Amino acid sequence: MSLHEHAERTTTRDAPIIEVRNLQTAFFTEKETIRAVDGISFDIRPGETVGIVGESGSGKSVTARSLMRLVDAPGRILEGSSVRFTHLETVREYASTFAGRTVDLSALEETYDPVDLFERNEIDATPAAFGYEHAHEVSLADIVAAGYGDELGIVDEGDCIFITDGTPDSPDAIADGFIEITRLSGEAQRRIRGGRIAMVFQDPLTSLNPVYTVGNQIKEALRLHQGIKGDAATREATALLEAVGIPDARRRVNEYPHQFSGGMRQRAVIAMALACDPELLICDEPTTALDVTIQAQILDLLAELQETRDLAMMFITHDMGVIAEIADRVNVMYAGEVVETADVNTLFADPSHPYTRGLLRSIPGQQTGDRLETIEGNVPTPNEPATSCRFAPRCPEAIDECETVHPVSVPVDEDEPDHTAACLHCPTQLSTDQAVEMHRRRNATRNGGDLE
Numbered sequence: 001m002s003l004h005e006h007a008e009r010t011t012t013r014d015a016p017i018i019e020v021r022n023l024q025t026a027f028f029t030e031k032e033t034i035r036a037v038d039g040i041s042f043d044i045r046p047g048e049t050v051g052i053v054g055e056s057g058s059g060k061s062v063t064a065r066s067l068m069r070l071v072d073a074p075g076r077i078l079e080g081s082s083v084r085f086t087h088l089e090t091v092r093e094y095a096s097t098f099a100g101r102t103v104d105l106s107a108l109e110e111t112y113d114p115v116d117l118f119e120r121n122e123i124d125a126t127p128a129a130f131g132y133e134h135a136h137e138v139s140l141a142d143i144v145a146a147g148y149g150d151e152l153g154i155v156d157e158g159d160c161i162f163i164t165d166g167t168p169d170s171p172d173a174i175a176d177g178f179i180e181i182t183r184l185s186g187e188a189q190r191r192i193r194g195g196r197i198a199m200v201f202q203d204p205l206t207s208l209n210p211v212y213t214v215g216n217q218i219k220e221a222l223r224l225h226q227g228i229k230g231d232a233a234t235r236e237a238t239a240l241l242e243a244v245g246i247p248d249a250r251r252r253v254n255e256y257p258h259q260f261s262g263g264m265r266q267r268a269v270i271a272m273a274l275a276c277d278p279e280l281l282i283c284d285e286p287t288t289a290l291d292v293t294i295q296a297q298i299l300d301l302l303a304e305l306q307e308t309r310d311l312a313m314m315f316i317t318h319d320m321g322v323i324a325e326i327a328d329r330v331n332v333m334y335a336g337e338v339v340e341t342a343d344v345n346t347l348f349a350d351p352s353h354p355y356t357r358g359l360l361r362s363i364p365g366q367q368t369g370d371r372l373e374t375i376e377g378n379v380p381t382p383n384e385p386a387t388s389c390r391f392a393p394r395c396p397e398a399i400d401e402c403e404t405v406h407p408v409s410v411p412v413d414e415d416e417p418d419h420t421a422a423c424l425h426c427p428t429q430l431s432t433d434q435a436v437e438m439h440r441r442r443n444a445t446r447n448g449g450d451l452e
């Protein structure tokens with residue numbers, strides 16, 4: 001799809017279906033603590049494709065696995081992280097099914113003042129970590145969702161459904177609330193993973209079982225997540241294979257994965273993901289293993305499915321060319337951090353982080369000379385808390401302060417709040433000294449006290 005068509009599609013937007021705030025996922029190995037995802041924030045809206053792009057080791061897959069709660073030991077999601085699933089129908093259903101794990105946040109707000117709580121020692125986050133400039137902007141929902149509510153004695157460990165408008169007593173009338181994915185466990189977790197949120201991996205064989213027919217695997221997903229069984233499930237499985245463009249679906253529904261080509265297998269995996277009727281589809285390099293022609297076909301298929309089903313999609317790739325094809329918004333990741341975020345047109349027209357510019361220069365066909373420019377060096381392992389710019393050692397525009405001040409995400413231009421970059425050269429209206437001072441201040445301000 002061309003950039004022009006994207007512009008038309010991105011004009012109207014609903015509220016987000018998922019809100020990621022200050023997500024931190026670390027692996028505690030014997031040698032070191034790897035901060036694979038180190039405080040990232042972004043939203044995804046229904047019908048929107050959010051691309052995550054970055055070189056190998058930047059934390060893209062760990063982000064996806066964190067949203068799916070598929071992070072295994074020695075890794076875990078750290079306190080301070082929040083991933084809110086805000087799909088209203090699901091919130092209502094959860095409040096009714098898991099009433100004992102549902103909290104009325106609007107009622108709690110009458111007892112607790114978030115500003116007072118935020119000054120307590122149990123909370124070691126900055127307002128910037130929650131995406132604010134000032135401490136008084138932090139809400140009770142932010143505090144509780146980030147996991148501080150337990151230590152403060154406000155919520156119980158199992159609580160994971162938070163109602164901000166309405167009461168848990170009448171679930172159908174709930175007007176606003178969220179399921180905190182980082183707090184899910186047991187049945188509540190199982191119903192989200194592979195149900196409301198489905199994932200397609202790079203290698204289709206990791207998702208397909210060689211000993212069952214493709215049809216039976218899709219039918220199992222239909223039974224588990226939608227309660228569809230028997231002949232109805234067979235019909236639906238066939239319809240799904242047709243929907244993902246598998247020819248002769250009636251026959252192929254009875255075949256085994258090894259009888260499918262690579263491209264057809266990935267289509268079958270997408271059909272399986274759709275069998276759960278998800279709200280959010282996460283694709284982690286779904287076309288990387290395929291040849292270029294098949295890759296283009298799968299991208300077209302995903303774009304089409306997304307539009308017809310109004311799916312929210314998170315699409316991971318290291319390929320800026322693929323991003324241009326599929327994404328509405330883009331998060332550029334580097335060493336565990338989102339270093340730039342913008343809608344896709346803005347990102348390509350006005351890339352502001354030197355890392356993004358480097359990635360764009362390495363797209364084949366984009367450079368003036370005949371040599372493909374790549375960024376020299378590798379992504380460092382983020383094994384210490386960030387006290388500098390992790391890209392500085394490779395950055396052509398680095399200044400001395402990049403070694404001593406950690407850049408936070410700020411608007412590139414004050415008039416464009418949706419375009420942010422974590423670079424000491426931003427905001428561009430400010431002088432370098434002023435900008436550096438702004439980044440320094442936002443890092444230094446712990447809880448309490450307003451910034452600027």
Ligand SMILES: Nc1ncnc2c1ncn2[C@@H]1O[C@H](COP(=O)(O)OP(=O)(O)OP(=O)(O)O)[C@@H](O)[C@H]1O
Pocket residue numbers: 027029034036054055056057058059060061062063074075318381382
């Ligand atoms: N199970 C694990 N144990 C220890 N470290 C891990 C584990 N999984 C990931 N990491 C580390 O987390 C960091 C981010 O890895 P991740 O897989 O998210 O990168 P990526 O951006 O998806 O890269 P790629 O493009 O190669 O898939 C890397 O430094 C990686 O070594």
Ligand code: NI
Pocket residue numbers: 060061062284
């Ligand atoms: Ni990956």
